[in-house]
Amino acid sequence: MTQTDPVKAPFHSGFISIVGRPNVGKSTLLNALVGEKVAIVSPKPQTTRNRIIGILNVPDAQLVFVDTPGIHKPRTKLGEFMDQSIQEATKGIDGLLVVLDAARITDADQRVVQDMRGMKVPKILVLNKIDLVHPQDLLKPMADFSQAGYDAILPVSAKTGDGVDILKQELLQRLPEGPAYFPVSMWTDQTERQFVAELIREQALFALQEEIPHGIGVEVLTMKDMSEEMVEIYANIFCERESHKRIIIGRQGAMLGVIGRKAREGMEKLLGKKVNLQLWVKVRPDWRNSAGDLKTLGYTE
Ligand SMILES: Nc1nc2c(ncn2[C@@H]2O[C@H](COP(=O)(O)OP(=O)(O)OP(=O)(O)O)[C@@H](O)[C@H]2O)c(=O)[nH]1
Ligand SMILES: [Mg+2]
Known part of the structure; x- marks a missing residue:
């Protein structure tokens, strides 16, 4: 007697890039889609500096999201490097999310919407931050963009999670058949050290x-397990001027203390261990234009 396998549903997978102007909420959306903190988020534009992958596994499908730096003039x-990361992130993909801040749609956003029209993959226009706008005020942009060549226009709030499940469904419907590109236990390609x-x-x-935070780079020097429960982390904060260094350290080290304490809390959550964090501040004039420094800080492909 032969036994036949039950018919297995085909597996679907794909790379979906998240693009848009700085500060529209791309990284917040990535975290909401994946359900984990994959990318850092801040109220300052140009927070994200490199391509960051976040992986969502569901039964019979894997969605690989690629967060990108905000589109700006380098x-x-x-x-x-940031611009190049965006270019790279829009090659060989299976889907595209173009994100706008629904509370503040500018001419520059309109240009991004136009520029991405030509991408020959399923494209969804995401109107984010709807928690900040009256539903009535969404009607005009929804109508204005209805002819812009996108497969769907979806209002969401990455912050509250409103509309995020609908967005996932829309993506799953359009996902091609394909293998799991990453092990299902993985939710990002970043190393602990990078994070x-x-x-x-x-x-x-x-x-x-x-301008100070934009001139900051962080180099993790060592991460050493001291015991099962404790890890010691040494890191350098690069800045561009002596005057910035003084501000970062603060009066009697107060500012550096706050940065260190808050960062340590995040690390303890991430690593599930106590962290002894030691930070130093170093001046590296113009490191943002130095190939060597960019390499040290991981901003190279
Ligand atoms: N009210 C509200 N704020 C949001 C929402 N999504 C993101 N934000 C806020 O917008 C700011 C920018 O969010 P990010 O996710 O860092 O934006 P980004 O597009 O990744 O920015 P860059 O990496 O600089 O390009 C942060 O202060 C977020 O908390 C949202 O749905 N509602
Ligand atoms: Mg970001």
């Missing part, structure tokens, strides 16, 4: 004002 080598550096930069973005 002014430094770091900016060029630790990002958590420090996130707190610097929150704590510091004006």
Whole structure:
């Protein structure tokens, strides 16, 4: 007697890039879609500096999201690297999310919508931050963009999660057949070390004002397990001027203390261990234009 396998549903998978202007909520949306903190988020534009992958596994499908830096005109080598990350992230993909801040749609956003029209993959226009707008005010942009060549226009709030499940469904419907590209236990391609550096930069973005956070880079020097419950992490914060260094350290180390304490809390959550974090501040004038420094900080392909 022969036994036949029950018919298995075909597996679907795909790479879906998330693009848009700085600060529209791409990384917040990535985290909401994946259900884990994959990318750091801050109120300052140009928070994300490189392509970040977040993986969502559901029965019979795997969605691989690619978060990107906000689209802007590069002014430094770091900016060029960020721009290149966006270009790379829109190649060989299976779907595209173009994100706008529904509370603030600018001419620059309109250009992004137009520029992405030509992409020959399923495209969804995401109107994010709907928790900040009256539902009535969504009607005009929905109507305006209805002829823009997108497969769907979806209002969401990445912050509250409103509309995120509908967005997932829309994506799943359009996903091609394909294999699981990553093990199902994985939710990002970032290493712990990269994420630790990002958590420090996130707190610097929150704590510091004006141009200082944009000139910050973080180098994790060591991550050493001291015991089952304790890890020791040493990191350098790069900044561009002596005056910035003084501000980052703060009076009697107060500012650095706040950045370190908050970053440590995030690390302890991530690693599930106590963290002894030691931070140093180093001046590296113009590191954003130095190929060597960019490499040290991981901003190279
Ligand atoms: N009210 C509200 N705020 C949001 C929402 N999504 C994101 N934000 C906020 O918008 C700011 C920017 O969010 P990010 O996710 O860092 O934006 P981004 O597009 O990744 O920004 P870059 O990496 O700089 O390009 C943060 O302060 C978020 O908390 C939302 O749905 N509603
Ligand atoms: Mg981001």
